[in-house]
Amino acid sequence: MNLFRSRLFGHPALVLLIFATGCSSADDSASAAVPSPGTLVTKLCQNLDERLPPKVDGLDREDPEPRSTLTAGWGGPAIILRCGVERPPKMTDPKVAEGHDPDAVAGGVNGVDWLMEEGDNGSYRFTSASRVAYVEVTVREGQDTSAVLVDLASAVKKAIPEGIAD
Numbered sequence: 001m002n003l004f005r006s007r008l009f010g011h012p013a014l015v016l017l018i019f020a021t022g023c024s025s026a027d028d029s030a031s032a033a034v035p036s037p038g039t040l041v042t043k044l045c046q047n048l049d050e051r052l053p054p055k056v057d058g059l060d061r062e063d064p065e066p067r068s069t070l071t072a073g074w075g076g077p078a079i080i081l082r083c084g085v086e087r088p089p090k091m092t093d094p095k096v097a098e099g100h101d102p103d104a105v106a107g108g109v110n111g112v113d114w115l116m117e118e119g120d121n122g123s124y125r126f127t128s129a130s131r132v133a134y135v136e137v138t139v140r141e142g143q144d145t146s147a148v149l150v151d152l153a154s155a156v157k158k159a160i161p162e163g164i165a166d
Contacts, residue, residue: 030077032064037084041133041165045070045083048135048159052081057147078140079148085136087165088127091115109146110153116145128156132163 037045049069054061059075072081108114113129122141126149127134135156139145 030062030064030073030080031066032071032073032080032082034066034068035070035082035084035086037070037133038166041084042070044133044160045135048083048133048155051155051159053151053155056151057144075143078143080138081152082136082138083133083160085127085134087134088115088117088125090117091127091129109149110157112149112153112156114149128160130162130164131156131160132165133160134165135160 046069052072056074056079061074062076064073070083114126117125124139124145126137139148
């Protein structure tokens with residue numbers, strides 16, 4: 001049984017961490033490693049790319065290098081999306097599912113479940129859960145993480161069906 005799915009996402013810490021973001025980063029370079037998923041996931045990710053909004057949290061779409069339909073970005077390096085990533089190890093960690101891991105919190109936003117992990121540099125990484133493909137969104141320090149996830153939820157729901165990713 002997938003422990004991550006066994007406990008649904010009503011964790012109050014997620015709400016607090018989503019709204020607790022601070023100052024912006026001075027790094028203006030935008031790059032992202034392109035995932036290498038199988039054929040089915042690649043097609044789903046290409047479908048997601050077509051549905052992504054032109055603006056997220058008020059920032060214009062500026063895709064990272066190298067260009068790929070599996071990656072997208074907004075505001076230079078502020079928000080980076082990668083589709084078709086591997087399942088994060090924390091996603092199957094029983095401490096996360098039970099809400100006992102301070103470094104990772106599970107929660108849902110507008111019908112999309114996410115695993116949230118805080119980075120060392122004040123950024124947050126969200127990985128979709130309960131979807132056929134994993135979508136990772138990295139949000140730099142200073143961005144409104146709740147607005148980012150709200151802005152992306154509709155596209156993820158339409159392009160990536162619910163289910164368990166391989």
